[in-house]
Amino acid sequence: MKKFLFLTLAATVFASCSKDKTEEPVNNDIPASYYELSADGLTLVKWTNTSTTSLDMQADSKLQKVKTIKANAFRNTKLQSINLLVNLKEINR
Numbered sequence: 001m002k003k004f005l006f007l008t009l010a011a012t013v014f015a016s017c018s019k020d021k022t023e024e025p026v027n028n029d030i031p032a033s034y035y036e037l038s039a040d041g042l043t044l045v046k047w048t049n050t051s052t053t054s055l056d057m058q059a060d061s062k063l064q065k066v067k068t069i070k071a072n073a074f075r076n077t078k079l080q081s082i083n084l085l086v087n088l089k090e091i092n093r
Contacts, residue, residue: 028059035063043068047077056083068092 034049044066047055057063066085071092074082 030055030060030063032062037062037066041065043070044073045070046072047074047079050077053078054081055079057085057088058083 031049034047034052035044036046036048037043038045041062042065044063057066064085064087067087068090069088069092
């Protein structure tokens with residue numbers, strides 16, 4: 001009887017520790033207030049968050065669509081590291 005209770009308790013503990021399969025994916029999007037895009041969303045006009053030091057454009061669902069970065073888009077920011085996009089076509093001067 002003790003073995004049965006132990007096995008039942010152990011099964012309950014293991015079942016309650018399992019990972020929930022219905023977890024939502026993590027949203028890594030950067031707040032839209034940090035940047036300004038063109039009306040069509042294909043051009044990064046300006047980076048407005050002056051305290052950002054590192055930027056991964058691939059991690060954001062809207063920034064992933066950018067094809068062009070305007071001249072001086074990152075002027076007066078503290079950015080030290082930028083992971084550019086695979087699909088980036090142009091950086092204006």
